[in-house]
Amino acid sequence: MKKVLENIIEKNREWSKRGEVASYIPELAKANPNALGICVTTLDGEEYFAGDYDSKFTIQSISKVVTLMLAILDNGTEYVFSKIGMEPTESAFNSIVNLENNKQKKPLNPMINAGAIATVSLISGETAEEKFNRILKFTRKITGNDTIDVNNNVYLCEKATGDRNRALAYFMKGNGIIQGDVEDILDVYFKACSMEVTCRDISRIGALLANAGVLLNNERVISREACRIIKTIMVTCGMYDASGKFAVHIGIPAKSGVGGGIMAAVPRRMGIGVLGPSLDHKGNSIAGIKVLESLSQEFDLSIF
Incomplete structure (x- = not known):
């Protein structure tokens, strides 16, 4: 496997030379565009690495899967999806059009920014600090890495440049989709996106999902049913408005982030973590997608 x-x-x-690193968050523009790495975690606990697998990067939108798990644990699937839809979108991940153009005014799915902000608002905690600490503790648990923490420079940069996310959040607040203080909710969201991880960390999240919600130490974290729902939404929505093409050519539940990471879960087989900060015009790792396509073809990983 390693070879x-x-x-x-x-x-x-x-x-990697055909894409560009994210620059709308200035701190992300400092990433090495040529970095490319992978980690595969099998369900029997074996891990295989190649390339720049130990380079750190911020989790960004892959955190949406983590916060969705926690929101479901806190509220149950029925309540969570009364506030957030399950439908894919052809619009960009930070679009406000989706909120304006649907009758219920709720986010179409939890993998776009509006949906993730609404998801964060559902996580239990008396204060923003308590909410985020629960997210961080949960992330450390499912990755088996107690050293995961926030990249403070990225967090402050996201907070300073997050006006579009503020627009989404205040729109939802005005329509009764989210409760609580908008700035507190956004603060938790920005911190969650700014957690620093490696390919190994996200491959272990993928392994949890691939193993129907059970950690490699045999501890159940989330229900089989919740895990099935999350993987299905990853297939239809996890790669932004390129999810359909990704499903056709690669066929694995996956979630990308503009930090260059892609987390994938092959049911009953493995979790995969890929890093490639150079992005395509959809906001997905351009080389990372090609790596997953090669891997899927080599081992016949498509679930379809």
Whole structure:
């Protein structure tokens, strides 16, 4: 497996030159556009690495899967999806059009920014600090990494440049979709996106989902049913408005982030974490997608 991963990484490195690192959050523009790495975590606990697998990056939108798990644990699936839809979108991940154009005024799904902000608002906690500490503790648990923390520079940068997210949040507040103080909710959201991880960390999140909600130490974290729902939404919505194409060519439940990470879960087989900060015009890792496509073809991973 290790040799196969090394070959896949080297074969697809050239794709990094065809994209660009995220620059709308200035701190993310400092990332190495040529970095490319992968970690595979199998359900028997074996881990295989290649490339820049130990480089740290901020989790960004992959945190949406983590916060969705926690919101479901706190509220149950029925209540969570009374506030947030399950439908894919052809609009960008930070679009406000989706909120304005649907009759219920609720976010179409939890994988776009509006949906993730609404998800964060559902997480239990008396204060913003308590809410975020629960997210951080949960992330550390499901990755098995107690050193995960916030990249403070990225967090402050996201907070300073997050006006579009504020617009989404205040729109939802005005329509009764989210309760509580908007700035507190956004603060938790920005911090969650700014948690710093590696390919190994996100591959372990993928392994949890691949194992129907059970950690590698056999501890159940979320129900099988909740896990099924999350993986289904990852298939239809996890790669933003490129999710359909990704499903056709790769066929694995996955979630990307503009930090260059992609977390994927192959049911009953493995979790996968990929890093490639150079993005395509949809906001997905351009080389990371090619790496996953090569891996899916090599091991026949498509669930379809």
